[in-house]
Amino acid sequence: MSTFGIDYAAVFQALPGAVLLLTPEFVIADANEAHLRLAGRERHQVIGHFLFEVFPGNPDDPDASGTRNLRASLERVLATGAPDTMALQRYDVEAPGRPGVFEERYWRPVNAPVLDADGRVRLIVHRVEEVTETVRAGTGGRRGDGQRTAAELSTRAQELQGVNERLRRANAREREIVLALQEAMLPAPRPVGHHRAAVRYRPAVGALNVCGDWYDLAELPGDRMAVAVGDVVGHGLAAACVMGQLRSALSAATRVVGGPARALEVLGIYARSVDGAESTTAVQVIVDWTTHTISYSSAGHPPPALLHPDGTVELLDRATDPPLGARPEHVDRPEARVSFADDAVLVLYTDGLIERRREDIDVGLGRLADALTRHRGADAEALADALLAELLPPGGATDDTALVLIRL
Structure with a gap:
């Protein structure tokens, strides 16, 4: 506590640079006056709103990567608890009072975490410097006072466009690398014993938003x-490297411990020693065809769905615990068991299949249950294809989607 009685809220508002405070869900908790002036927004238009709703990407520019790059940077801050300085970004901004009209803008963003006593990210400081302001200011006036000629402005604009193109190519190249790495690490579809599982993986549409799912x-x-x-x-x-380590660790633990809860406990302990692994969600089920039972345990993951032969869908949500590494001390994880009949269908998936921005997760779960019921007569492969076709957005999801489906 400062002995000077500093009013830090007033300091935040007086900062000369443009700053936002974001929650871990990327909701704008506060904005200083410099940012409001720069963005041309009123306080009520930003506070309490999702960042990418207030500042969406330009839908008319297929090469615009500012939104994807910013989200990736913010997620790196959440994952690592360390600041992330971004390269120069083109991030067009919707003109105030003119919905759907975007102005070409260039920024230098920095994202830094605010940690609590346990080292968890509670807020993200998002500071931006707009580098196009001087370009706009240089459209008139005397030479020699810091302003630029039209030719100089044109040259600067071309340089900025070149930087944006290099960033786009670099992001596309990273996408190729991580997708190849993930393909090498995830198991290929194959029979397990005499049972056949249909598996699908669909990467996110963004250049950097791939390879967290397994x-x-x-x-x-x-x-x-x-x-x-x-x-x-x-x-x-x-994330691809962390994914590979966790998948291998869980696969090994499953073969030597008794049940899914114990396997996730072992994985949680291991995750504490892997940078970037904390807060991973996971769910494991063990299907026993001799007893016709399913044992399961979840670490903060969306619940598996069990489609019964009569068309009813049961969500396996009676053994849910926090994500890996969320607790400072070890606590036994819960485990539940459910019976199944012949020809039932078990579905495990990641959140890209059901979650949509500004929508409650129960709506997505309802869509999944409805699709399963309507297509319950299809074989496993056809049913998996039908789920992806109906549940993923037409333009592709903004998050990875993994899907495993077994007809029991």
Whole structure:
């Protein structure tokens, strides 16, 4: 506590640079006056709103990457708890009072975490410097006073466009690398014992928003199968590497411990030693065809869905606990069991299949249940294709989607 009685709220508002305070869900908690002036927004238009609703991407520019790059940077801050300085970005801004009209703007953003006593990210400081302001200011006036000629302005604009193009190409190249890495690490579709699982992976449409999701299947003694899916916080190459480590660790733990809860406990302990692994969500089920039962445990992951032969859908949500590494001390994870009949269908998935911006997750779960019921007569492969076709957005999802489907 300062002995000078400093009013830090007043300091924040007086900062000469443009700053936003964001929650971990990227909701704008506060904006200083410099940012409001720069963005041309009133306080009530930004506070309490989702960042990418207030400042959406330009839908008329297919190459615009500012929104995707900013989201990736913010997710890196959440995953690492460290500041992230972004390269020069083109991020067009919707003109105040003119919906759908975007102005070409260039920015230098920096994102820094505000940590609590346990080292968790509670807020993100998002500071931006607009580098196009001087370009706009240089359209008139005397030479020699810091303003530029039309030719100089044109040259600067071309340089900025060149930087944006290089960033786009670099992002596309990273996408190719991480997708190739993920393909090498995830198991190829194959029968597990005499049972067949349909598996699907669909990468996000953004250049950097890929490779946090994973799945695993393992044959166990006694006509049993272990199935797991998980979602690593963050995207890109770092998330792909974390994903590979966690998938391998869970696959090994499953073969030596008793049940999905114990396997997730072991994985949670391991995750604390892997940078970027904390807050990963995962769920594992063990299907036993001898007893016709499914044992399951979830670490903060969306619930598996069990489609019964009569068309009813049961969400397996009675053994849910926080994500990996969320608790400072070890606590036994819960485990539940459910019976199934022949010809039932088990579905595990990641949140890209059901979650949509500004929509409650129950709406997405309802869509999943409805699609399963309507297509319940299809074989596993056809049903998996039908779910992706109906549930993913037409233009592609902004998050990875992993799907594992087994007809029991």
